[in-house]
Amino acid sequence: MRPEEWKTRILTTSDIKSVWNMKKSLQAVEDALRFIGEGELLQEKCQSLFPSEGNYSFLLPHPAYIRPWKVVGDKWLGCCDGNPPKGLPYTVGVTTINDAETMMPIAFMDAAYLTGMRTAAMAAMGAKYLARKDSEVLTMIGCGVQGETHISAICELNIFPLKKVQIYDVREEAMQSLKKYTEENYGLEVVPMSCVADAVHGGDIVCSVTTCRTPLIFDEMLVPGTHLVPTCLWDIDIKNILHNVDKWVLGNTQSDNWLQRPAAMVDADKVYTDLSEIVCGRKPGREKAEERTVMTHLGMGANDVAVSYQAYKAAIEAGVGFDVQIMS
Numbered sequence: 001m002r003p004e005e006w007k008t009r010i011l012t013t014s015d016i017k018s019v020w021n022m023k024k025s026l027q028a029v030e031d032a033l034r035f036i037g038e039g040e041l042l043q044e045k046c047q048s049l050f051p052s053e054g055n056y057s058f059l060l061p062h063p064a065y066i067r068p069w070k071v072v073g074d075k076w077l078g079c080c081d082g083n084p085p086k087g088l089p090y091t092v093g094v095t096t097i098n099d100a101e102t103m104m105p106i107a108f109m110d111a112a113y114l115t116g117m118r119t120a121a122m123a124a125m126g127a128k129y130l131a132r133k134d135s136e137v138l139t140m141i142g143c144g145v146q147g148e149t150h151i152s153a154i155c156e157l158n159i160f161p162l163k164k165v166q167i168y169d170v171r172e173e174a175m176q177s178l179k180k181y182t183e184e185n186y187g188l189e190v191v192p193m194s195c196v197a198d199a200v201h202g203g204d205i206v207c208s209v210t211t212c213r214t215p216l217i218f219d220e221m222l223v224p225g226t227h228l229v230p231t232c233l234w235d236i237d238i239k240n241i242l243h244n245v246d247k248w249v250l251g252n253t254q255s256d257n258w259l260q261r262p263a264a265m266v267d268a269d270k271v272y273t274d275l276s277e278i279v280c281g282r283k284p285g286r287e288k289a290e291e292r293t294v295m296t297h298l299g300m301g302a303n304d305v306a307v308s309y310q311a312y313k314a315a316i317e318a319g320v321g322f323d324v325q326i327m328s
């Protein structure tokens, strides 16, 4: 083939939404975790770039190579504090998927929507292996984008006999919107609470997905049997919780290198294992009803490339998106 004939599929957010859903995200993320455990998925944590055009912003590559699928890819994730006042999203990103044999680009696609999906799917995978199987009450602290995708991911797992969702946000309109979404889509009772402590009380699975950078959830709030899902991470009392729970599981040691920073002030020896070790069956997840468990994860390229490649395949099958001959 002449290089100018090579086709790269372009996929917009609406293209991806038309062929993709949370159930598929859960499957792609579980596959990625299993491949990591089997040594079939390689990923690097790269340094962020900090441009200085006035606002706090950073650009962070998320590369991964998935050997069984013969693809390699990279998500460029950008975050910019100055965006919301301009009507632009705080988080922006694009993903390139390449054929692993030739490195030729097979897809170029928006990454914002899939970032929301893969993050919640990863959190739900932690709950699948670590939360009590009789969990009935879900707590959601933070009712924004991740609040919605976390409820979707945990419900779509379809393994917990959930009866009630307790929610809290500093914005009343965010709580009302999440209540409507959850009742309409999952038929669960949703109770907006007046403070974090009330929302955590009685929660079997407790998620913290705010943009708050000071602790809202403290060790003493987590009773025996609780599973904590701190996707924001900075809104929990990190050191006391991670040092005191029975099992602290990491998304991925290599990706979660924030542990090495002195500012993290946590003892990496307290980590029980990586989630991929549990998914592969090498280590047990929850063993006792009264265990307090937590899974922390700051995002990894493995999940971005896994969901993006599977979404690309779904788009090809459905005839969605368009091709460009990028080298013509």
Ligand SMILES: NC(=O)c1ccc[n+]([C@@H]2O[C@H](COP(=O)([O-])OP(=O)(O)OC[C@H]3O[C@@H](n4cnc5c(N)ncnc54)[C@H](O)[C@@H]3O)[C@@H](O)[C@H]2O)c1
Residues within 6 Å of the ligand: 115, 119, 141, 142, 143, 144, 145, 146, 147, 168, 169, 170, 171, 174, 209, 210, 211, 212, 216, 231, 232, 297, 298, 299, 300
């Ligand atoms: N671990 C990962 O891989 C990963 C990936 C994506 C996002 N995140 C994190 O998830 C968090 C949520 O992201 P998002 O996209 O849903 O943001 P968002 O802005 O859509 O929602 C955040 C919500 O938190 C609420 N909030 C802020 N301060 C609060 C407080 N003190 N008490 C209660 N609620 C409060 C806001 O009102 C808002 O509704 C962010 O911290 C983000 O950095 C983590």
